[in-house]
Amino acid sequence: MPGGQRRGTAGACRRHAGRPAEQQVHGNLQRGLRTPVSAIMDASDELCLLDDAEVRFAERPIFGVALVSGARRRTLPYSYLHGSTGAMALAGLFDWPYAPRDRAYFLPLEDRSWPDDTQVVFDAMDDPQPEPAP
Amino acid sequence: MRRARAVAIAACALAAAGCSAVGDRRVAQLDTAQADRLLVPGRTTRDDVRQALGDGAVIRFQSRMETWHYVYREGLAAGWDAVPYLNLIVARIDPPTRELVLLFDTAGVLKRWSLQTYRLHHAAVAPP
DSSP: OOTTOOEEEHHHHHHHHTSOGGGSHHHHHTTTSOOHHHHHHHTOTTGGGSTTSOOEEOSSOEEEEEEEETTEEEEOOGGGBTTOSGGGTTGGGTTOOSGGGGGEEOOOTTOTTSOTTOEEEEEETTSOOOOOOO | OHHHHHHHHHHHHHHHHHTOEEEOHHHHTOOHHHHHHHOOTTTOBHHHHHHHHOOOEEEEOTTSOEEEEEEEEESOOTTGGGSTTHHHHHHHHOOOEEEEEEEEOTTSBEEEEEEEEEOTTSOEEOOO
16 A cells, blocks of 8 residues: 555444544534434434444545455545535534545445445545556 | 326436436546546646536635546436435436546646546446
């Protein structure tokens, strides 16, 4: 792997998702506006496994995120990066910190086909463009 | 009679969805070799890309770098995947999506690019 890439694991993310809501990044970022609906959603025990339930931040600006498990690899679509979908359209109403938007990503935690020791590999913006395949 | 009309409307909607596409066909026709020639980090500018592919969806960061994002997906008109119940059909069809992402530096010069084809509900498919 290129030196600029950092890794985490999907298992660690799932364990993080299992914490009480007030300890999660999701809860901290979106506590600006709390509605009765959000209380109902908090009561849903699988909420944290929704792929857009919790935004995460890498240590450096990222250009891509890949899941790797053995020989299986999936580069996540851009919709998982930088709050690029309509899912973040209302983020301005919350405590959404625009500054680290270039580090923001989601994970498809609802996809149980990936084991807990799946590697989450970051492709940093500062990494060089990969050489074209011969 | 009312049920027949509803079925007819649904059939027309599905037909319209099936005959349409999301995004720019130029991205669908772009293969890796063409992209290698067109997209040269450190040299290709935003204007070059705009001329070749049109404008992408832009996200600007506080660092003043920005990404341009292009997608192309056949068999589905824009917006249908957000319609309740119809989106279940869309998920079932799951057509391949062609995606191009460009990263421009603060001077508007290309820094990185990525091109991939994937299915929303399945793993990435092999590039052409």
